Every structure is written in C-alpha cells, then in structure tokens.
Amino acid sequence: MAVFKPDNVEDLYEIGEVLGSGHFGEVRRVRERASGTSWAGKFMKIRKSACTHLGVERSCVEQEVEILHTLQHPNIVALKDVFESRAEVVLILEFVNGGELFDFIADKEMLLESEAIEFMKQILEGLGFMHSKNIGHFDLKPENIMLSDNVSQNPNIKLIDFGLAHHFQQDEEYRSSSGTPQYIAPEVIKKEPLSTTADMWSIGVITYILLSGLSPFQGETNEETLTNVLAMKYEFYAQFFSTTSSMAKDFIQKLLVENPNDRMTAEESLLHPWIKPITRKQAAKRNRSSINMKSFKRFNARRKWKMSYNMVRMCNRLVQLRLLCKGNADADPLQRQCESDVEDTESKPASLLRRRLSSSS
Ligand code: ATP
Numbered sequence: 224m225a226v227f228k229p230d231n232v233e234d235l236y237e238i239g240e241v242l243g244s245g246h247f248g249e250v251r252r253v254r255e256r257a258s259g260t261s262w263a264g265k266f267m268k269i270r271k272s273a274c275t276h277l278g279v280e281r282s283c284v285e286q287e288v289e290i291l292h293t294l295q296h297p298n299i300v301a302l303k304d305v306f307e308s309r310a311e312v313v314l315i316l317e318f319v320n321g322g323e324l325f326d327f328i329a330d331k332e333m334l335l336e337s338e339a340i341e342f343m344k345q346i347l348e349g350l351g352f353m354h355s356k357n358i359g360h361f362d363l364k365p366e367n368i369m370l371s372d373n374v375s376q377n378p379n380i381k382l383i384d385f386g387l388a389h390h391f392q393q394d395e396e397y398r399s400s401s402g403t404p405q406y407i408a409p410e411v412i413k414k415e416p417l418s419t420t421a422d423m424w425s426i427g428v429i430t431y432i433l434l435s436g437l438s439p440f441q442g443e444t445n446e447e448t449l450t451n452v453l454a455m456k457y458e459f460y461a462q463f464f465s466t467t468s469s470m471a472k473d474f475i476q477k478l479l480v481e482n483p484n485d486r487m488t489a490e491e492s493l494l495h496p497w498i499k500p501i502t503r504k505q506a507a508k509r510n511r512s513s514i515n516m517k518s519f520k521r522f523n524a525r526r527k528w529k530m531s532y533n534m535v536r537m538c539n540r541l542v543q544l545r546l547l548c549k550g551n552a553d554a555d556p557l558q559r560q561c562e563s564d565v566e567d568t569e570s571k572p573a574s575l576l577r578r579r580l581s582s583s584s
Pocket residue numbers: 242243244245246247248250263265300316317318319320366367383384385386578581
C-alpha cells in the first residue's frame with residue numbers, strides 16, 4: 224500500500240476557494256505558505272468500509288496517484304504532493320488557471336479550423352504520451368480539457384481528472400463500464416476488453432462537437448444515447464457542417480470506427496492531413512473552414528446549464544442523505560459512517576452512470 228504524507232495539509236497550505244466539484248469531493252485553490260505559490264488541492268473522501276458505496280476506494284486513489292507520477296508532460300496536469308488524513312486524501316496539483324477549453328472557445332466570435340487544430344494537436348500530444356506509457360484516460364470529455372491560462376493568445380492544453388485512468392500491465396485484459404454516455408466507445412458499453420484506443424473514440428466525439436456544436440450520439444436519455452453509440456448512428460448534417468472541411472470530416476470518420484483496432488491511434492492522428500497538412504492546398508483549406516460558432520455557443524451554454532443543475536441536485540441529495548444518516552445514527556452503527564460522505568443515491572457502483580452527475584449527457 225502506498226504511503227502518503229501524514230502531515231496536516233493546512234499546516235503547509237492555506238485553503239482557498241472552490242475551483243470545482245467532482246464525484247468524490249472538491250477541488251480548491253490552495254496557497255503554499257512557504258512560497259506563496261498557488262496549487263489546486265483535490266480533496267477526496269476515502270471509503271471507510273466495504274458495505275458502503277460512499278467515498279472513493281483507497282486503491283483507486285493510489286492508482287490515480289501512480290498514474291499522475293508517471294505522466295509528466297506539458298499537456299497533462301502535474302502532481303506535486305499527496306497528503307492523507309483519517310478520512311481523506313488530498314492531491315496537490317498544478318493550478319490550471321485558464322478554465323475549460325470549450326468555455327474559452329465559446330467566448331470567441333469566430334474560430335478557424337486551423338486555430339482549433341492547434342488545440343487538438345496539444346490534446347493529441349498529451350494523449351499520445353499517455354498511450355505510449357500504456358495508460359488510458361477513459362474519461363475524456365470537455366470538462367477534463369482545461370487551459371493553462373486565459374490571458375495568453377495561445378494557452379496550453381492541460382488534461383485533468385485521472386480518476387478513471389488505467390495503467391495496462393503487459394497482456395492484461397481490462398474491462399470497465401465507467402464513463403460518460405455521450406463520449407464512451409461502444410466496447411465500453413459492450414463490456415469488452417479495452418485498450419487505449421477507447422480514448423480515440425472520445426476524441427472523435429469531442430472533435431465532432433467542436434466543429435458543429437452537435438453531439439453525435441446524444442439522445443433524450445442516457446439509455447437512448449448508449450443505443451445510438453452501439454448503432455453507430457451519426458451523420459454530418461449539412462446545416463451544421465456547412466463550414467467544415469472534408470479533411471475534418473475524414474478525421475472524425477477515422478476515429479468513430481466500431482472496431483478499436485481500426486481506429487486511428489493518437490500518433491496516427493497527429494499525422495492526419497487535417498492536423499499535419501502535406502500539400503499547400505490542404506493547409507489553405509483549413510484556413511477557409513471554421514467552426515459553427517452559433518451552434519457551438521448553444522451547445523456549451525446548455526452543457527454548463529446541465530452541469531449547474533446536476534450540481535444543485537447533488538447538493539440537495541447530500542442534505543437529504545445527511546439528515547437520513549443523522550436520524551438513523553442511533554439505530555444502526557453502520558449508517559453512522561456515512562455522515563461525512565456523499566454519493567449520488569441513484570448510482571450503481573462502477574456503472575456507466577457513475578459519472579452522470581458531473582456529465583452533460
Ligand atoms: P468527476 O466526478 O467530474 O470526474 P473528479 O472528482 O474526478 O470529478 P476532477 O474532474 O479532477 O474531479 O475535478 C473536478 C473539477 O475541479 C474540474 O472539473 C475542474 O473544474 C476543477 N479542477 C480539477 N483539477 C484542477 C486543477 N488542477 N486546476 C484547476 N481546477 C481544477
């Protein structure tokens with residue numbers, strides 16, 4: 224079992240405002256007392272007993288930490304330190320100050336494909352590095368693609384949230400059904416053995432959305448979305464893709480491929496002519512094509528609205544759960560353990576719906 228620092232994090236860091244919330248806790252800005260430097264502290268409640276689904280398994284935190292230690296790359300959030308107290312583990316992460324890539328883009332009036340490609344390239348470079356280390360992210364979605372800052376003209380991409388990531392051992396057969404319905408690959412839904420190429424499917428979905436403001440498989444419900452993914456039911460609707468280059472569509476088509484072995488890898492994607500044009504004509508096409516900004520802004524506004532709505536629902540449920548636990552605490556000692564924990568009461572352990580609350584599906 225990995226040993227994390229037992230020091231009290233507050234002795235070394237001043238705890239600041241909430242930067243974001245996830246399934247198992249909060250991320251807060253923290254200021255290192257010795258240097259004054261800002262970091263992001265990811266506070267995660269640890270599951271206290273096998274008979275509760277509340278909190279995160281310590282082994283999962285250990286895995287996230289091991290993966291972050293392995294992944295030192297300019298486009299991947301860096302891990303500085305890890306602290307552990309009785310009830311929680313705190314990861315001290317590089318402070319990613321630029322917000323989400325999708326919000327940055329939605330603030331613009333117009334974006335050429337060639338400009339969007341600069342971001343895609345960095346995402347693929349981070350991912351290519353991760354995959355070269357036999358690590359799959361398995362939760363790629365707009366919320367997990369952030370920017371180093373929002374003041375420079377060309378901020379750096381930072382991939383975050385390695386809570387579902389997996390480090391493959393040699394010849395290991397790994398299955399997982401966690402993820403966010405809009406972005407997961409068919410093999411995840413079918414509970415087939417996974418490889419790092421499942422991430423490349425998500426890149427196909429993210430690129431499709433980025434260019435058109437439409438989500439290729441989104442249904443009215445999560446179940447419908449999953450059915451659409453399995454049926455490979457997507458099209459390039461003319462009204463949404465009128466400003467998109469044919470190379471961009473080809474790029475997406477080579478990622479939204481049912482058989483994971485036939486999908487482009489991150490390395491191959493970086494060599495696709497949409498990303499790395501070979502001829503002048505190809506390069507020029509990318510400067511004449513643009514993303515569908517009106518539709519993209521609409522998609523992003525809806526996504527943010529759903530995230531806020533889900534957050535309020537999660538908070539309400541937390542209050543209800545706490546009241547319930549307090550009421551029963553005298554009767555059942557096991558129940559007492561959930562007083563400091565939070566969980567979506569609808570979620571099944573390690574199910575596809577695990578991340579539903581934080582997702583925009
Ligand atoms: P989820 O349940 O959504 O997967 P999680 O519990 O695994 O979440 P993260 O996704 O890592 O937590 O973080 C939650 C939110 O906190 C992010 O969406 C982001 O807004 C913010 N955040 C995370 N890491 C950082 C960071 N290093 N710098 C700034 N903000 C961050």
